[in-house]
Amino acid sequence: MANRLRIQLILKKLLTGCLVTLFCGFAGASAATDADNPNHYELLFSIDLTKATSKAEASITLRQTNQLLREARFKAPRDTYSDFSGDGEIERKGKYLHWRPPAKGGTLSYKVLITHERNKGGYDAAVTDDWAIFRGDDIFPPASIMQRTNVSASSKLQVKRKKNWSIETPYPEQTDGLFRINNPRRIFDRPTGWMITGRLGIRRDFINNIETSVAAPLNSGAERIAMLALLRWTLPILATELPEMPEKLSIVSAGEPMWRGGLSASNSLFVNADIRLISEDATSTLLHETMHVVAPVTTKRMHDWIDEGIAEYLTLDLLRRSGSISLERFSATLNRFKARGKHVDDMATAYASGNITARAVYIFFELDQELQSQSDGETDILDLVSVLMTSKTPVDLNELRKTCRDLTGAKSIAALSDKNVPGFKIR
Secondary structure, three states: OHHHHHHHHHHHHHHHHHHHHHHHOOOOEOOOOOOOOOOEEEEEEEEEOOOOOOEEEEEEEEEOOOOOEEEEEEEOOOOOEEEEEEOOEEEEEOOEEEEEOOOOEEEEEEEEEOOEEOOOOOEEEEEOOOEEEEEHHHHOOOEEEEEOOOOEEEEEEEEEOOOOOEEEOOOOEOOOOOEEEOOOOOOOOOOOOEEEEEOEEEEEEEEOOEEEEEEEEOOOOOOHHHHHHHHHOOHHHHHOOOOOOOOEEEEEEEOOOEOOOEEEEOOEEEEEOOOOOOOOOOOOHHHHHHHHHHOOOOEOOOEHHHHHHHHHHHHHHHHHHOOOOOHHHHHHHHHHHHHHOOOOOOOOEOOOOHHHHHHHHHHHHHHHHHHHHHOOOOOOHHHHHHHHHOOOOOEOHHHHHHHHHHHHOOOOOHHHOOOOOOOOOOO
16 A cells, blocks of 8 residues: 555656646746746846845846836845845835836845844854855745746846855856756745855765755864765665655754754755754754655644654654664653653644654654554555645644545544644634
8 A cells, every 4th residue: 555655646746746837837937948038037136245244235136028027025024124225116015025126127135134043042044254054035035926927937046255155055056156046836936945155064965866965164063974974874764755855955054153953944954063963862953854854744823743743753763764773762762752742731832842742753653553553564654744745735633634544544543532632622
């Protein structure tokens, strides 16, 4: 059943890709589109880090004919984005910025605050004299656009930096020094994901055809080769089970003053250089964030426990499957998760705390065992994750239950009972 399911998922993915292409037509970004096409426009996203200050100058340049892109509305809060200027009509309305570019295109310029401190201390974006770490999502604000139908678009990224600074992004670099952005699922194809530039040490490898890189400032203490090694003996297990893996995985790392934790983004992640690859309790921040990248599960509001629980359980299970930890240590760690989450009486939360995630990990362990038992070993947690990854809508508890029933043919799933997953029955 598991093999048949994987074949169905692969076929579904291929067909979905064809349908997306047909549906989007030329509405999405496509790097292969002829720039001379009168129904094609180009976007250049640029940020200037040559001054190495916490606030940088950024711009979005549009090249078009026949007024293809008519208006872009950016979500640009004033405390982060300021000093907008440029060609065409520019209008501020609360936290939104409306840009109506000229018919032949133009440039929208602004300043963006890069350095950002998290509530618990430490920075999740920072600029120093020697390096800068940030997410493209935060530099170039999200936008809703008005454009003509049946048009195509292509996007590139430019990062201006000091002469001796290297750079690493989730995107391929072209011969002109620009980075090609290509996400067919986006209409306004802006740069996203973790990026780092500065005096860096970068190590690269191919892991099951995934171009993997680890970049960190020189003398930061980042264990670049060890990170690649951990991924080399765990990612191949997923590559044979999941319906799709990213073509590129960029890992950004640094120590102080960066936040002591890990954060995932599009085809990339950040992990603090001072965190051990595998902790004393047999968990791994690096693998946890990698799971969010390679096995993403989008959940509905108040269901963060599903996403976090899956990522942490997959991390622990991969360490066991790869032989990185023994079965005895795997069991001992599960028991610690069980004890920590024992008194959680409400799983419904927008952001899962440590105790809620701990309970979720044990729930998914029990669910994994139940899936295997009810299918005579033909279905396990990775089959479930494969289906959830391809879901067209965010997942909630009801969808999780339904998917498990579809996989096993069971009428009920004990691991996902109201008693085992408290807090949802009355909602």
